[in-house]
Amino acid sequence: xxxxxxxKKRPVGFPAEDTWALQTTAVDEPKEGEILVETxxxxxxxxxxxxxxxxxxxxxxxxxxxxxxAGTVGKIIQSKHPNFKEGDFVSGGGGVQQFYISDGKNEFKxxxxxxxxxxxxxxxxxxxxxxxxGILEVGKIKEGDIVLISGAAGAVGSVAGxxxxxxxxxxxGIAGGKEKCTYVVDHxxxxxxxxxxxxxxxxxxxxxxPKGIDVYFDNVGGDILDLALAKIRRHARIVICGAISQYNAxxxxxxxxYLSLLINRATMQGMVVFDYATRYxxxxxxxxxxxxxxxxxxxxxxxxxxxxxxxxxxxxxSGDKRGKLVLKVS
Amino acid sequence: xxxxxxxKKRPVGFPAEDTWALQTTAVDEPKEGEILVETxxxxxxxxxxxxxxxxxxxxxxxxxxxxxxAGTVGKIIQSKHPNFKEGDFVSGGGGVQQFYISDGKNEFKxxxxxxxxxxxxxxxxxxxxxxxxGILEVGKIKEGDIVLISGAAGAVGSVAGxxxxxxxxxxxGIAGGKEKCTYVVDHxxxxxxxxxxxxxxxxxxxxxxPKGIDVYFDNVGGDILDLALAKIRRHARIVICGAISQYNAxxxxxxxxYLSLLINRATMQGMVVFDYATRYxxxxxxxxxxxxxxxxxxxxxxxxxxxxxxxxxxxxxSGDKRGKLVLKVS
Numbered sequence: 001x002x003x004x005x006x007x008k009k010r011p012v013g014f015p016a017e018d019t020w021a022l023q024t025t026a027v028d029e030p031k032e033g034e035i036l037v038e039t040x041x042x043x044x045x046x047x048x049x050x051x052x053x054x055x056x057x058x059x060x061x062x063x064x065x066x067x068x069x070a071g072t073v074g075k076i077i078q079s080k081h082p083n084f085k086e087g088d089f090v091s092g093g094g095g096v097q098q099f100y101i102s103d104g105k106n107e108f109k110x111x112x113x114x115x116x117x118x119x120x121x122x123x124x125x126x127x128x129x130x131x132x133x134g135i136l137e138v139g140k141i142k143e144g145d146i147v148l149i150s151g152a153a154g155a156v157g158s159v160a161g162x163x164x165x166x167x168x169x170x171x172x173g174i175a176g177g178k179e180k181c182t183y184v185v186d187h188x189x190x191x192x193x194x195x196x197x198x199x200x201x202x203x204x205x206x207x208x209x210p211k212g213i214d215v216y217f218d219n220v221g222g223d224i225l226d227l228a229l230a231k232i233r234r235h236a237r238i239v240i241c242g243a244i245s246q247y248n249a250x251x252x253x254x255x256x257x258y259l260s261l262l263i264n265r266a267t268m269q270g271m272v273v274f275d276y277a278t279r280y281x282x283x284x285x286x287x288x289x290x291x292x293x294x295x296x297x298x299x300x301x302x303x304x305x306x307x308x309x310x311x312x313x314x315x316x317x318s319g320d321k322r323g324k325l326v327l328k329v330s
Numbered sequence: 331x332x333x334x335x336x337x338k339k340r341p342v343g344f345p346a347e348d349t350w351a352l353q354t355t356a357v358d359e360p361k362e363g364e365i366l367v368e369t370x371x372x373x374x375x376x377x378x379x380x381x382x383x384x385x386x387x388x389x390x391x392x393x394x395x396x397x398x399x400a401g402t403v404g405k406i407i408q409s410k411h412p413n414f415k416e417g418d419f420v421s422g423g424g425g426v427q428q429f430y431i432s433d434g435k436n437e438f439k440x441x442x443x444x445x446x447x448x449x450x451x452x453x454x455x456x457x458x459x460x461x462x463x464g465i466l467e468v469g470k471i472k473e474g475d476i477v478l479i480s481g482a483a484g485a486v487g488s489v490a491g492x493x494x495x496x497x498x499x500x501x502x503g504i505a506g507g508k509e510k511c512t513y514v515v516d517h518x519x520x521x522x523x524x525x526x527x528x529x530x531x532x533x534x535x536x537x538x539x540p541k542g543i544d545v546y547f548d549n550v551g552g553d554i555l556d557l558a559l560a561k562i563r564r565h566a567r568i569v570i571c572g573a574i575s576q577y578n579a580x581x582x583x584x585x586x587x588y589l590s591l592l593i594n595r596a597t598m599q600g601m602v603v604f605d606y607a608t609r610y611x612x613x614x615x616x617x618x619x620x621x622x623x624x625x626x627x628x629x630x631x632x633x634x635x636x637x638x639x640x641x642x643x644x645x646x647x648s649g650d651k652r653g654k655l656v657l658k659v660s
Binding site: 264266271 | 601
């Protein structure tokens with residue numbers, strides 16, 4: 001039997017538990033040209049919240065009564081597709097369910113033995129790709145830049161900041177709580193980290209970035225984006241990767257300091273990782289190399305049981321995690 | 331005697347009349363290496379409002395008791411500088427006064443006979459340069475782009491839109507009032523113009539830009555910026571040239587639709603014309619060529635009398651003008 005999480009209603013504000021429902025159905029048979037995958041791990045991402053809204057975005061919304069969309073990594077248990085065989089591990093977009101059928105078009109074979117499977121959802125998956133292309137291609141970091149990263153202990157921010165360190169930047173993180181900040185500095189190697197829950201962010205920005213900020217990699221939006229705008233230098237680049245502080249808001253807070261872009265001839269640019277699909281392999285190989293050299297670390301916070309999807313989803317927004325949030329469903 | 335407008339106090343919100351005072355002093359004598367200029371025309375720009383605020387910007391604020399900063403065009407009436415002679419016309423930053431002394435460093439000789447002097451404050455001055463580099467270098471327009479211009483009947487917007495037309499774009503303006511919109515379409519040659527005072531801007535955007543907007547040249551900020559953000563296409567460029575709707579606001583309205591930048595992988599970039607100073611000559615020659623060919627028009631709304639500075643300044647924000655606002659002070 002296949003347990004799956006179904007979208008039942010469109011939430012307003014923070015999703016209530018009845019936004020989704022757990023359903024059990026028979027496992028389907030793959031047809032000719034298809035594979036049957038047993039999902040092992042499901043990726044949990046703040047972007048999921050956006051997929052629930054019935055509005056134009058970079059991807060269509062999840063439809064009511066459809067399986068909740070999610071990136072996954074799993075094992076092929078039956079193959080009628082010439083390019084895949086039983087036992088192969090694949091990453092794909094199987095959604096929040098234990099089994100799925102695919103025609104293989106969006107499945108990528110991964111080495112299930114070289115690195116732990118959850119890494120293919122974090123640093124070697126969309127999360128890592130987002131950090132890589134966001135900080136390098138949109139942020140256009142160069143040696144000596146002062147780089148500020150919000151959500152610094154999170155899945156994307158932690159990787160983006162480490163890449164900036166590898167490239168010779170001074171990197172300051174922003175995270176919630178002393179424990180996370182210690183993790184960001186001592187474990188990930190950022191130069192400093194501001195605890196936005198217990199410190200005056202703007203005062204600390206002045207202390208850690210006295211000359212201002214060249215690149216701000218924004219995962220949070222809201223007040224922090226405004227404070228960063230107030231400290232950017234001339235020709236700064238602001239990478240709009242996400243806005244977790246706003247995803248559950250019924251009214252978005254626009255950055256009132258946006259005219260700092262004018263004063264500083266600065267750029268604010270949005271990004272969606274899919275645009276870099278042709279270069280995932282290049283990025284993945286580079287990231288694997290950095291990991292092997294010990295210069296890039298990734299942590300996954302792994303929770304278990306598909307029935308715990310909602311509790312795990314809530315952790316995306318509670319700040320109660322470090323690194324990448326993953327749900328083991330097999 | 332030299333009549334001049336002096337900054338007396340820093341305004342909060344819209345400047346009251348006692349923000350400035352008219353002062354009369356003796357005309358100074360130029361020293362060796364200096365010139366004495368009799369100002370003929372003073373440029374009035376919305377940016378002036380920003381120069382009154384005591385805060386970090388792209389240029390220091392005007393100091394209390396200093397002459398109000400302004401671009402000017404005038405005639406040299408006495409020269410002790412080897413590169414200038416009496417009777418030369420120069421454009422420079424003489425401020426709102428009838429005479430000024432300069433060491434010549436920021437004075438540019440202009441041909442006072444080829445075109446009327448006020449053109450050197452509008453299409454051939456900072457205003458035109460802002461339009462030129464803003465639409466071409468920051469907006470990166472290319473043939474076939476759908477270009478939206480706010481403040482379309484204004485000094486910068488009118489020129490930016492005409493350049494976009496010359497480059498083969500579809501150009502839609504936004505202006506206040508039927509008369510201005512008629513001017514923008516019939517006289518300047520824009521494809522359409524939305525009357526934000528009497529029409530539903532978003533409905534009209536959908537009508538005139540059914541496929542969305544590739545480039546938005548923003549002179550106004552506020553609600554119009556948000557509506558434009560809601561209609562941008564993938565990889566759109568938003569040029570933050572100004573925000574006249576916000577200059578007198580005590581609290582800036584941030585663009586709540588800024589996450590459209592993410593969805594559409596779009597860029598919002600600020601600009602200051604000074605960065606292109608080494609290319610003013612190239613741009614000026616190109617603009618003069620377009621004017622000679624009849625493809626680029628510029629209008630100046632000329633008021634007279636330095637004692638009417640405040641009334642004229644108010645017209646910058648009342649919407650009661652077309653093209654470039656200029657004050658004749660000689």
